[in-house]
Amino acid sequence: MKNTFLALSILLxxxxxxxxxxxxxxxxxxxLAKQDSLAAGWSxxxxxxxxxxxxxxxxxxxxxxxxxxxxxxxxQYAEMDANYAKLRSNSSSEINKLSGNLDKLxxxxxxxxxxxxxxxxxxxxxxxxxxxxKAKLQEALLGFTKNGLTVEIKNGKVYVSLTDKLLxxxxxxx
Numbered sequence: 606m607k608n609t610f611l612a613l614s615i616l617l618x619x620x621x622x623x624x625x626x627x628x629x630x631x632x633x634x635x636x637l638a639k640q641d642s643l644a645a646g647w648s649x650x651x652x653x654x655x656x657x658x659x660x661x662x663x664x665x666x667x668x669x670x671x672x673x674x675x676x677x678x679x680x681q682y683a684e685m686d687a688n689y690a691k692l693r694s695n696s697s698s699e700i701n702k703l704s705g706n707l708d709k710l711x712x713x714x715x716x717x718x719x720x721x722x723x724x725x726x727x728x729x730x731x732x733x734x735x736x737x738x739k740a741k742l743q744e745a746l747l748g749f750t751k752n753g754l755t756v757e758i759k760n761g762k763v764y765v766s767l768t769d770k771l772l773x774x775x776x777x778x779x
Contacts, residue, residue, distance in 0.1 A: 612647070615640065615643055615647070735762075735763060736758070739756055739763055742756050743756050753766075753767065
């Protein structure tokens with residue numbers, strides 16, 4: 606718009622100079638110099654305008670590229686955020702599952718320890734009863750120990766061994 610206005614004003618000025626008024630050569634030369642400077646300024650303005658239009662086009666192209674990168678990065682961010690939320694959810698459920706398993710195993714271990722204590726108590730009582738039985742047998746059979754009677758405990762069982770001399774008197778045929 607400015608360019609056309611400037612061109613029209615130069616043409617109007619040139620036509621007005623040549624049409625009606627007769628100018629002195631000084632004024633004419635001054636007007637021609639002014640016209641030349643205006644034409645040079647106009648050419649320079651056109652070059653600047655073209656340069657600025659190229660800059661605008663390049664900046665628009667860069668803006669489009671940057672908008673594409675921005676949307677791509679936003680999509681990547683959304684995907685990563687979704688993956689993070691999924692991993693966090695999975696890890697929470699895995700932690701809860703492992704915690705439940707740990708509680709179950711702890712309870713099982715506690716029950717086994719209790720059962721082990723009960724079995725140890727039963728074994729201790731059995732060993733005590735076996736030892737008492739052995740002591741009573743040895744006390745009851747005290748007179749026969751010199752003649753070949755032995756009382757032993759093996760694997761929680763009491764064994765009484767008699768020699769042939771105790772069972773059968775010497776010289777008997779039975």
